[in-house]
Amino acid sequence: MNTPDTGASAEALNAFLAEQEQKTMLRFLTCGSVDDGKSTLIGRLLYDTKLIYEDQLAALENESKKWGTVGEDIDLALLVDGLEAEREQGITIDVAYRFFSTSRRKFIVADTPGHEQYTRNMATGASTADLAVVLVDARKGVLTQTRRHTFIASLLGIRHIIVAINKIDLVGYDMAVFNKISDEFLELSAEMGFESITPIPLSARYGDNVTAPSPNMDWYNGPTLLGHLETVEFEADSAEAPFRFPVQYVVRPDLNFRGFAGTVASGTVSVGDQVVVAKSGKQSRVKRISTMDGDLSSTSQGNAITLVLEDEIEVSRGNMLVNAEDRPEVADQFAANLVWFSEDAMLPGRQFILRTETDQTSVSVTDLRYQIDVNNFAHEAAKSLELNEVGYCHFSTQSPLAFDPYAANRATGAFILIDRLTNATVGAGMIVHALRRASNVHRQALDVDKATRSAQKGQKPVVLWFTGLSGSGKSTIANLLEKKLLTSGHHSTILDGDNVRHGLNRDLGFTDEDRVENIRRVGEVSKLMVEAGLIALVSFISPFRAERQLVRDMLEDGEFLEIFVDTPFEDCVKRDPKGLYAKALRGEIKNFTGVDSPYEPPKNPDIHLHTSGKEPEEILEALETALRSRGVLS
Amino acid sequence: MSQNLSHLKHLEAEAIHIFREVAASFEKPVMLYSIGKDSSVLLHLAMKAFYPAKPPFPFLHVDTTWKFQEMVKFRDETAKRLGIDLIVHINQEGVDQGINPFDHGSNTHTHIMKTTSLRQALDKYGFDAAFGGARRDEEKSRAKERIFSFRDAQHGWDPKNQRPEMWKIFNTRVSKGESIRVFPISNWTELDIWQYILLEEIPIVPLYFAKKRPVVERDGMLIMKDDERMVLKPGEATTDQMVRFRTLGCYPLTGAIESDANTLEAIVSEMLIARTSERQGRLIDRDEAGSMEKKKREGYF
Ligand SMILES: Nc1nc2c(ncn2[C@@H]2O[C@H](COP(=O)(O)OP(=O)(O)O)[C@@H](O)[C@H]2O)c(=O)[nH]1
Numbered sequence A: 001m002n003t004p005d006t007g008a009s010a011e012a013l014n015a016f017l018a019e020q021e022q023k024t025m026l027r028f029l030t031c032g033s034v035d036d037g038k039s040t041l042i043g044r045l046l047y048d049t050k051l052i053y054e055d056q057l058a059a060l061e062n063e064s065k066k067w068g069t070v071g072e073d074i075d076l077a078l079l080v081d082g083l084e085a086e087r088e089q090g091i092t093i094d095v096a097y098r099f100f101s102t103s104r105r106k107f108i109v110a111d112t113p114g115h116e117q118y119t120r121n122m123a124t125g126a127s128t129a130d131l132a133v134v135l136v137d138a139r140k141g142v143l144t145q146t147r148r149h150t151f152i153a154s155l156l157g158i159r160h161i162i163v164a165i166n167k168i169d170l171v172g173y174d175m176a177v178f179n180k181i182s183d184e185f186l187e188l189s190a191e192m193g194f195e196s197i198t199p200i201p202l203s204a205r206y207g208d209n210v211t212a213p214s215p216n217m218d219w220y221n222g223p224t225l226l227g228h229l230e231t232v233e234f235e236a237d238s239a240e241a242p243f244r245f246p247v248q249y250v251v252r253p254d255l256n257f258r259g260f261a262g263t264v265a266s267g268t269v270s271v272g273d274q275v276v277v278a279k280s281g282k283q284s285r286v287k288r289i290s291t292m293d294g295d296l297s298s299t300s301q302g303n304a305i306t307l308v309l310e311d312e313i314e315v316s317r318g319n320m321l322v323n324a325e326d327r328p329e330v331a332d333q334f335a336a337n338l339v340w341f342s343e344d345a346m347l348p349g350r351q352f353i354l355r356t357e358t359d360q361t362s363v364s365v366t367d368l369r370y371q372i373d374v375n376n377f378a379h380e381a382a383k384s385l386e387l388n389e390v391g392y393c394h395f396s397t398q399s400p401l402a403f404d405p406y407a408a409n410r411a412t413g414a415f416i417l418i419d420r421l422t423n424a425t426v427g428a429g430m431i432v433h434a435l436r437r438a439s440n441v442h443r444q445a446l447d448v449d450k451a452t453r454s455a456q457k458g459q460k461p462v463v464l465w466f467t468g469l470s471g472s473g474k475s476t477i478a479n480l481l482e483k484k485l486l487t488s489g490h491h492s493t494i495l496d497g498d499n500v501r502h503g504l505n506r507d508l509g510f511t512d513e514d515r516v517e518n519i520r521r522v523g524e525v526s527k528l529m530v531e532a533g534l535i536a537l538v539s540f541i542s543p544f545r546a547e548r549q550l551v552r553d554m555l556e557d558g559e560f561l562e563i564f565v566d567t568p569f570e571d572c573v574k575r576d577p578k579g580l581y582a583k584a585l586r587g588e589i590k591n592f593t594g595v596d597s598p599y600e601p602p603k604n605p606d607i608h609l610h611t612s613g614k615e616p617e618e619i620l621e622a623l624e625t626a627l628r629s630r631g632v633l634s
Numbered sequence B: 001m002s003q004n005l006s007h008l009k010h011l012e013a014e015a016i017h018i019f020r021e022v023a024a025s026f027e028k029p030v031m032l033y034s035i036g037k038d039s040s041v042l043l044h045l046a047m048k049a050f051y052p053a054k055p056p057f058p059f060l061h062v063d064t065t066w067k068f069q070e071m072v073k074f075r076d077e078t079a080k081r082l083g084i085d086l087i088v089h090i091n092q093e094g095v096d097q098g099i100n101p102f103d104h105g106s107n108t109h110t111h112i113m114k115t116t117s118l119r120q121a122l123d124k125y126g127f128d129a130a131f132g133g134a135r136r137d138e139e140k141s142r143a144k145e146r147i148f149s150f151r152d153a154q155h156g157w158d159p160k161n162q163r164p165e166m167w168k169i170f171n172t173r174v175s176k177g178e179s180i181r182v183f184p185i186s187n188w189t190e191l192d193i194w195q196y197i198l199l200e201e202i203p204i205v206p207l208y209f210a211k212k213r214p215v216v217e218r219d220g221m222l223i224m225k226d227d228e229r230m231v232l233k234p235g236e237a238t239t240d241q242m243v244r245f246r247t248l249g250c251y252p253l254t255g256a257i258e259s260d261a262n263t264l265e266a267i268v269s270e271m272l273i274a275r276t277s278e279r280q281g282r283l284i285d286r287d288e289a290g291s292m293e294k295k296k297r298e299g300y301f
Helices: A006-022 A038-048 A054-067 A084-089 A116-127 A144-155 A175-188 A225-231 A450-457 A474-487 A497-502 A512-531 A545-554 A569-575 A580-585 A616-629 B007-025 B037-050 B069-082 B092-096 B101-125 B140-144 B190-200 B264-273 B291-297
Strands: A024-031 A096-101 A105-111 A131-137 A160-166 A196-201 A244-246 A249-254 A257-263 A268-270 A274-277 A283-290 A298-300 A304-309 A320-323 A329-340 A351-355 A360-372 A390-403 A414-418 A425-437 A462-467 A492-496 A535-539 A560-566 A607-610 B029-032 B059-062 B086-089 B129-131 B148-151 B179-182 B211-218 B221-224 B239-244 B255-258
Touching (some): A006 B007, A006 B190, A024 A038, A024 A116, A024 A144, A038 A105, A038 A225, A105 A225, A116 A329, A131 A175, A144 A329, A160 A225, A196 A225, A244 A257, A268 A283, A304 B007, A351 A425, A390 A425, A450 A512, A462 A474, A462 A545, A492 A497, A512 A535, A607 A616, B007 B037, B029 B101, B037 B190, B086 B101
Parallel strands (some): A024 A131, A131 A160, A160 A196, A560 A607, B029 B059, B029 B129, B059 B086, B129 B179
Antiparallel strands (some): A096 A105, A274 A283, A283 A304, A351 A414, B148 B179, B211 B221, B211 B239, B239 B255
């Protein structure tokens, strides 16, 4: 085992550490079609930058015998192919991150697959990359996939491209082949707004022009792949970009300190600078830039810090502190490019949860303007977006969002869409522009609003959401309560599952989409009732947690009270006021809650009513007490 | 002010960002603290993320009862020094059954005293997010793991069902029973860790520094006889050798390396010329290449 020679190597070490502190980081992704040589290329970079340890190399030799595709040689691709299932199929099917480092830079490589159905993975890798290496097999030239990968790279805002024209050994290191492919690529990417495009002829397998200039191509004077990766200038646009600071977390250890923690998304900020809260327009000045290593006088993009302001103004997670002179858009309607990730098609009208770096709200796609064919970039009319398709859409959010166009700011112009029921990430969006400024339609702009309406009625408007099995007693209790409300001078209304099904929602059936739509409409109507200052009593079986959550999310804090009418299944079956359980148990009704379709009881209901062995009046009393403690009843 | 952050500043900011996201989005996060160097870095980053407040979550050590004595001492001192809330969990059933790495082998021992024990602790306290110090460079199957790694109600990891992770926007939504494991230092390499420890003067367990220690050569590894529970086989003998550890776990499963490096500077210089990866010292990775992936599907961290 080696031991450091204290004298000379201490110096070398200091030099090394000083170098490390100067070292920057470049994130890039590799994309290409299957078998273009991506894995081999990354393996080659790791190998040539000596990032492979002896034990890994030994393991590799074993694996090459078992899995390799290159005969007796060590198959470098096996260094980066990770999961068992993939290995058996011989393809890379996910995004993998690899690391290597030279004296100038640390590199994070996103290895993304070339299979057609994996656009999603490529978009994922591209979202954090500063540069893309697009592989082209010299024998095959520019393919449909090449166009697709290049387009996705540009869509995701990558500004620098390396065209790695690989397997040049197999075409006799021919300059003409290289030139033809380069020209073709420059043509196809001309409109995509890349800042730099660098074609490099190379052989991943034999190492030509990967880290060292190739002895086989005298005609090529350009950089090697690694040489270019080490020196390419990237970022740089952020200094001039206006200050953006999405607030992640409010740090408040005691009454003397209230700081806003986050990562600077763009620009710089100094103590004394005037800043504005994006959504409210409230102004203040930066008092301190706090870190555990001491206060800073100024800081810039990429730093995770905590800002303390001069004034006690309202700022919470999801809002942004921004340059007072150059503010982001604040709007509840905007246009964006959307990449769709889910097996279930995106249909306009559906509701999702939209999430930016720190903000979250409900959103619906109001319009799918067109779909973009990622192969030829043509715009086509479309009714839905399938998995891996890209579309240009209009969005409408529940509450206004502060953002910049993605082209101007990748951090503040991006969002993801989350399915409300499955919590899956179903899409990724890049905002193009605002459609209507929220300030023009600002809710506060109305003279008569919820607050004035409820003040007039002298009550706190609220949705009382009764959930429970069929026959649990929801409607009975709701009716009793409403009588009480009336006699005590409250203003209320009742929405009942069956009645709504006969009127407002009579066009809806019982498919998954219809069920969600049913709840959404009832939610919207309840919300209007709350806007009108009313107490809305809604009795709906609403068996699924996600659906109830959906309505809760539509309303403001405290406006939605989930009341769980908790009656054991056996009791409901015994009561069976409408004879429905009997039918369901005989199999005459399908998907009947509690019988062959689940009921998900609330985890933490606002009010929990146990009904077993109790008279309706007793239950009502318990409910009234609970409502009184919440200020709904006086 | 320089435009591009140094790579360590970059990695630091990324990790702090992740800590804050989780603290803001989850009801009951916890940080898994395993006492090793990666945990030391993770803890340091957590302290930075919420400064001047303390991290708004507890720290959990899953104690297999076979950790080096120096680790346990360091753990308790660290918790005291930083004033953090430390929970120590031991799988009592495993202890009662006398599970140990010598008689039951590394797989069974690890499964019961670590994997199962961790699940027990997570279920017991109802944590919905757990920070871990895994790095993508450690092992091949980790290279594909997300920073926010989604686990089903059985704590299992399904490599086919991971959420795409775009930009710095994390989908933190989980349903009941499901949880998320979060790896803020995913993008760090072993060298980054050491450089950061050096730069930030982060305290680490003294076992990382070379010292004369009583070791036995067994199965091609140098095992330190940390207490009387290790019984020597015929022909075995302990000798005092200058050794240190690159990675720390249960003492009977952790190989030492011969080294004179007794300062951080010396360790980093040694690293720069090292020819074997740190996981070589872990018995657990020695079986088939796919083994770590299997363990992970079962809920090993
Ligand atoms: N002759 C030659 N073969 C190559 C080169 N690069 C990759 N290959 C071979 O092409 C095949 C596919 O490579 P691989 O890296 O697995 O492709 P991936 O699917 O893009 O990751 C393997 O058999 C490699 O050995 C090259 O530059 N020259």
